[in-house]
Amino acid sequence: MNAGKVITGSAPWRGTAWAMGKLGLSGRTLVIAIPMLWLLVFFLAPFFVLGRISLAEAIIARPPYTPLFERGPDGSLEIIASLENYRFLLTDALYRNAYLSSIRIAAVSTIFALLIGYPMAYFIARAPEPRRSLLLLLVILPFWTSFLLRVYAWMGFLRSNGVINNMLMGMGVIDQPLVMMQTDFAVYIGIVYTYLPFMILPLYANLTKLDGALLEAASDLGASPMVTFFTVTLPLSLPGIVAGSMLVFIPAIGEYVIPALLGGPDTLMIGRVLWDEFFGSRDWPVASAVAIVMLVLVVAPIMWLQSVQNRRGTE
Amino acid sequence: MPDPAIAADTKPWRKPDAVPFISVQGLIKRFDDFTAVSDVDLxxxxxxxxxxLGESGCxxxxxxxxxAGFETPTEGRILIDGEDMARVPPDRRPTNMMFQSYALFPHMSVEKNVAYGLLREGLPKREAYARAGEMLKMVKLEKLARRKPDQLSGGQRQRVALARALVKRPKLLLLDEPLGALDKKLREETQFELIRIQESLGVTFIVVTHDQxxxxxxxxxxxxxxxxxIKQIGEPAEIYERPNSRFVSDFIGTVNLFEGKVDAVAPDLMRIETAELGPVLLPPxxxxTRGQQVWGAVRPERFALSRRKPDSAHNVWRGVIEDLGYIGHMTQYRIRLENGRLIRASQSNRLRDEDPxxxxxxxxISVQPAAFRVLTE
Known part of the structure; x- marks a missing residue:
């Protein structure tokens, strides 16, 4: 209390407050302004650039798209913008399939990450204190090496003459190497492996808060451990499940590196299409349209979930 | 003197051949190197x-x-209604517990919380909710059935917890500090409410509390x-009037303890020699044996205070009022004796005293020998 009084009472602070008051600013606005500015410069501005390119037409020039304004024959300023690229996305089956396939791969990966991550998070949350920190450290440990290196390591595991095939053949379980590389299976493994910590950490944060007395109460009232889990633990960990699933699902939709390295030629994901459009076909306008649609696809479910949670919170 | 037959009926522990409903035999619980419960028979x-009753950590x-079945005994047996509980998990025991934190399910309404146990029994939904409703009526919460626990006051939550624990009609209800989280006024009201419910349902209650x-x-x-x-088991009056140790006498209520050695024993009287008060007469x-170390324990309200020297020749001392607290119905005194010893006494204010x-x-100050309780430990 006293410390605050000293600061707010000091001359420089009073001067600043007075100046800010003149500009219609309060300390609170100033604090919020910093992240707002960050979002404006690094998110909103690129987004508008992308949106603007998506309305242009590809030309062979530098930059490789038509300008937004052009002088007409009579010298007037014309705006050149069309939704042609978006129409093209709808008509060409490639893009539709790529979107659907991305969503499917991301969804399936999220489900598997949840099925694997939930028991791990639960186990860590229930572990006694010194061991809990260690287990948590082990979950985060992979982040200390490069993501790319870890994906390459999986290639070493999954190759025809990789670790898994060699082991299985050595044990005589199979006599032909399993084809695992360049399949959707490999992509699933890659995504689930990479994003598992993002599932575990929010779930862990949620499950450590779970009051053990609630589980005892359920058991005391006649619920078997299984019933207790489904009637108490699971519903109470729903916010953790939602948060974890979002953290896996959203980056997985736009994932490029994993399908590029582990996936086969027929593993269709929007991240690869995007890359091909930008750097293969050099069709920046279509690529931008692809990116904008992906953004909308990702943002829509988040906003919906947010509104649901807000409504539940105020209820 | 109450009729012994009636007393034995409402107080079965007085009957030598009464069969206990819950029997705890040689129960021991050790956590690593710490013994939490050592050899309890109850x-x-x-x-x-x-x-x-006991302090935290006892x-x-x-x-x-x-x-309740949440901890496994290291040694010993628990019998409830004649059945050994050793292999019975908590969800199959005929007991329910009211938790100190209440442990209400935050994602369920009051009604759902109370019906939870009945639904686990496999009762049809309609019947379960009907019975939950009755129970809520009993604790006077039927109007709040649809609320979530975080929309209730502390006292209301306490009653939900009680309703939830009672709705299954357990053979034994375990209550862990059931009134600990309530403020003083509400606690006193709720005590009698708890007794009323317990008597009307006839369920056996075991209550854990640190509040004497x-x-x-x-x-x-x-x-x-x-x-x-367990240092002593007894009816409240027995514990207060006839504590079996210095610990119990000091833990329940206030007590003055006088340490001394047995000096002489007569059929109806005993004299001990104390360092602080000289000879003190006690009941035999x-x-x-002569020379044995004993303690005389006497409650503050047993002392008589007067300005004139009392007639009695024994158990009379002179002192000065060092401090007093007027509470209304009684006054508490701290009296310093001539030898420096502090005595805690109290007098009930039955008559209005114009010159207190x-x-x-x-x-x-004086005290009757019979007012003393002689303790050997």
Whole structure:
């Protein structure tokens, strides 16, 4: 209390407050302004650039798209913008399939990450204190090496003459190497492996808060451990499940590196299409349209979930 | 003197051949190198409201949790209605527990919380909710059935927890500090409410508490615990009037203890020689030998205070009122004796006193030998 009084009472602070008051600013606005500015410069501005390119037409020039304004024959300023690229996305089956396939791969990966991550998070949350920190450290440990290196390591595991095939053949379980590389299976493994910590950490944060007395109460009232889990633990960990699933699902939709390295030629994901459009076909306008649609696809479910949670919170 | 037959009916523990409803035999619980409960034997009878009283860490909660099945005894047996509970998991025991934190399910409405146990029994939904509704009526919460626990006050949550624990009609209800989270006024009201519910349902209650007033008000019998051992079991009056140790006498109520050695024993009187007060007359106690160390324990309200020297020749001392606290119905005194010893006495203000004894006044205090309780440990 006293410390605050000293600061707010000091001359420089009073001067600043007075100046800010003149500009219609309060300390609170100033604090919020910093992240707002960050979002404006690094998110909103690129987004508008992308949106603007998506309305242009590809030309062979530098930059490789038509300008937004052009002088007409009579010298007037014309705006050149069309939704042609978006129409093209709808008509060409490639893009539709790529979107659907991305969503499917991301969804399936999220489900598997949840099925694997939930028991791990639960186990860590229930572990006694010194061991809990260690287990948590082990979950985060992979982040200390490069993501790319870890994906390459999986290639070493999954190759025809990789670790898994060699082991299985050595044990005589199979006599032909399993084809695992360049399949959707490999992509699933890659995504689930990479994003598992993002599932575990929010779930862990949620499950450590779970009051053990609630589980005892359920058991005391006649619920078997299984019933207790489904009637108490699971519903109470729903916010953790939602948060974890979002953290896996959203980056997985736009994932490029994993399908590029582990996936086969027929593993269709929007991240690869995007890359091909930008750097293969050099069709920046279509690529931008692809990116904008992906953004909308990702943002829509988040906003919906947010509104649901807000409504539940105020209820 | 009450009719012994009636007394034995409402107080089965007085009957030598009564069969206990809950029987705890040689119960021990060790956590690594710490013994929370050491060798407890306890018989509790049907319809009792038994209080386990002790300071935090005395093992009373551990004992309760072993009855509920949350802790496995290291040694010993628990029988409930004749059935050994050793292999019965908590969800199959005929017990329910009211948790200190209430442990209400935050994602369920009041009604769902109360019906939870009935639904686990496989009762049809309609019947379960009907019975939950009745129980809520009993605790006067039927209007709040649709609320979530975080929309209730502390007292309301306490009643939901009680309703939820009682709705299954358990053979034994375990209550862990049931009134601990309530403020004083509400706690006193709720004590009698709890007794009313317990008597109307006839369920056997075991209540864990650290609050001696609560235990005295609620209990048919009290078990005073210390360091994992039950030091004394008895009816509230028995515990107060005839404590068996210095610990119990000091833990329940206020006590003045006088240490001394047995000097002379007559058939109806005993004299001890104390360093502080000289010779003190006490009621005789069988089995004491001359020279044995004993303590005389006397409650503050047993002293008589007067300005004039009393007629009695024994157990009379002179002192000065060092401090007094007027509470209304009674006054508490701290009296410094001539040898420096402090005595705590109290007098009930039955008559309006126009000239009460006041600070720094010299007074005589005296006490009847029969008012003493002789303790050997």
């Amino acid at each position: 018989d509790i009878y049907k319809g009792e409201l038994f209080c386990l 093992g009373k909660s551990t004992l309760l949790r072993m009855l 007033d609560e235990a005295m008000t609620l209990a048919t019998r009290i078990g005073v615990m210390k360091d994992g051992i 106690q069988p089995g004491l 004894i006041s600070w720094d006044e010299p007074v005589w």
